[in-house]
Amino acid sequence: xxxxxxxxxxxxxxxxxxxxxxxxxxxxxxxxxxxxxxxxxxxxxxxxxxxxxxxxxxxxxxxxxxxxxxxxxxxxxxxxxxxxxxxxxxxxxxxxxxxxxxxxxxxxxxxxxxxxxxxxxxxxxxxxxxxxxxxxxxxxxxxxxxxxxxxxxxxxxxxxxxxxxxxxxxxxxxxxxxxxxxxxxxxxxxxx
Numbered sequence: 675x676x677x678x679x680x681x682x683x684x685x686x687x688x689x690x691x692x693x694x695x696x697x698x699x700x701x702x703x704x705x706x707x708x709x710x711x712x713x714x715x716x717x718x719x720x721x722x723x724x725x726x727x728x729x730x731x732x733x734x735x736x737x738x739x740x741x742x743x744x745x746x747x748x749x750x751x752x753x754x755x756x757x758x759x760x761x762x763x764x765x766x767x768x769x770x771x772x773x774x775x776x777x778x779x780x781x782x783x784x785x786x787x788x789x790x791x792x793x794x795x796x797x798x799x800x801x802x803x804x805x806x807x808x809x810x811x812x813x814x815x816x817x818x819x820x821x822x823x824x825x826x827x828x829x830x831x832x833x834x835x836x837x838x839x840x841x842x843x844x845x846x847x848x849x850x851x852x853x854x855x856x857x858x859x860x861x862x863x864x865x866x
Contacts (some may be wrong), residue, residue, distance in 0.1 A: 676734045676776060679747065682731050686746040686786035689730075693742055700813055712814055717747075720811040737807025739817070745786020750803075751862040752779040757800040792828070810851035 682689060707715060720735070727733035727748075731741055734750035740757070749757045753772035759761060760780035763771030768781035787793035807815075 678730065679732050679751070679782065680777070682746045683786035684780045685787075686789045687791065689746050690790045690792060697816060699816035701820045702827060704817055705813070707817060710845065712818060715814060716811055720809060720812050723811050723813050724809075735808040735809050736803050737812055738801075738803060739812035739816075740800055742790075742792065743798055743800070744780075744795060745788070745790060745793065747779050747783035747786050749779055749783065750799075755782070755803070771825040 695746040706711050720748045724733065727739070728735075728740075731746060731748050732751050733739070733741075733748055736750050739748075753770060754761055756779075760778050761771065764778045764781060765771055765774060768778050772778045783796060794815070
């Protein structure tokens, strides 16, 4: 499997190109997905996703795929399942401290990210894995979330809070981080 993972990392830019278009297609298909029902689609789409990503990236189906942010190297392949960079035990040559015959997933991630146009996303801090999503389709989740916010990617939990409590921003700014920041009159050029 490591040979296939190395192939994916070496060709990260091509996989990124394919994924960007695939993601757009999924988001465009949201009305159809809603009509059929995301719940009804979950099982067959997750099976196809597991087969495809399992073969290409040795995917562990965590349900929160970050391949496009980690140079097409799945961080769930790390023996320690680290999602935000390597541990302090990377051996010389970029090998894993736990499995010395395996290259460090994060060394490979940085190599893949360097090849990608959006490779700077590797610096984004990933949230911890939500184990309740294991085995579910991240493709459907991305389609549903991005279609809900046509302006771009969304952080669904915070978006839900922002919509549920629209006035929370006035009382506690951190309570609804996605709500628009109020602009002061001086920022708009009023009163100058």
